[in-house]
Amino acid sequence: MSITEIERLVPTLEMPRTIRIYRPTELPADEALPVIYMHDGQNVFSGETASFGKGWEVHHALHTVQLHAMIVAIDSPDDGMDRYDEYAPWTDEALLMRTAYPSHRKTIGGNGKQYMHWIVHELKPYIDAQYATIPTDTTMIGSSMGGVISLYGLFAYPEVFTRVAALSTAGWANFSSLLEFIERSPGLSEDHRCYMDVGTKEVSGPMTENDYLHTNEVLAKAVQKKFNKRLMKSFRVPSIMKPNGQNGCRIFSASYFHPKKTD
Numbered sequence: 001m002s003i004t005e006i007e008r009l010v011p012t013l014e015m016p017r018t019i020r021i022y023r024p025t026e027l028p029a030d031e032a033l034p035v036i037y038m039h040d041g042q043n044v045f046s047g048e049t050a051s052f053g054k055g056w057e058v059h060h061a062l063h064t065v066q067l068h069a070m071i072v073a074i075d076s077p078d079d080g081m082d083r084y085d086e087y088a089p090w091t092d093e094a095l096l097m098r099t100a101y102p103s104h105r106k107t108i109g110g111n112g113k114q115y116m117h118w119i120v121h122e123l124k125p126y127i128d129a130q131y132a133t134i135p136t137d138t139t140m141i142g143s144s145m146g147g148v149i150s151l152y153g154l155f156a157y158p159e160v161f162t163r164v165a166a167l168s169t170a171g172w173a174n175f176s177s178l179l180e181f182i183e184r185s186p187g188l189s190e191d192h193r194c195y196m197d198v199g200t201k202e203v204s205g206p207m208t209e210n211d212y213l214h215t216n217e218v219l220a221k222a223v224q225k226k227f228n229k230r231l232m233k234s235f236r237v238p239s240i241m242k243p244n245g246q247n248g249c250r251i252f253s254a255s256y257f258h259p260k261k262t263d
Contacts, residue, residue, distance in 0.1 A: 022071040034137035039146035041073030085111040087145035090177040139163040155185040163193040171215025
């Protein structure tokens with residue numbers, strides 16, 4: 001299983017960014033595959049590049065469950081403040097509180113829309129042109145702030161992203177703006193899937209467990225309302241509370257992409 005690294009210019013910072021691309025080597029190069037776009041790309045595969053020393057090894061998980069898909073993992077900016085900028089579609093006071101508002105920064109957040117536009121209109125067309133893909137079968141996954149931008153992507157570009165997983169979402173960031181955006185968005189189709197989870201011990205600076213649990217619960221209910229009643233009875237649109245769970249490395253499984261049917 002090989003991982004290819006390329007450099008692409010991301011307009012939010014006007015600097016080259018590493019993109020890590022995985023495609024199963026046991027499959028013919030011309031076999032069209034669905035594509036999974038993931039944020040914090042340095043964490044997606046190997047612990048050698050991961051921010052906290054342990055990678056998610058998502059490619060091994062896909063191999064284990066025999067799910068044939070490409071992964072396009074976009075590294076986050078080296079500077080944590082730039083990451084907040086890029087993964088937050090809007091600026092807000094919660095981000096200022098979380099980051100203690102460094103004196104050299106006038107704002108935090110607000111570049112997420114430009115970042116998502118770049119993924120949809122520049123990166124995805126490039127990937128679809130360079131590799132055998134199924135352009136209409138596209139998933140996005142993000143953790144923490146990556147969950148915020150992934151939920152935004154689902155409702156900003158529902159014609160592009162059919163499946164989204166928002167894991168340990170930092171729901172307190174952009175909460176009011178994201179909630180309003182979801183509530184004002186058109187309903188989702190029977191082709192869409194959304195998975196959310198959060199641990200009961202999630203904390204981040206001054207943000208408490210209740211900040212995570214409350215905002216994720218409210219956001220999940222808003223997402224549920226965008227699925228019609230027939231679909232909600234057939235498929236889970238879950239917000240799973242994981243006892244004692246904290247943000248960090250996790251085991252990915254096929255359930256993120258193919259929710260189980262329920263009675």
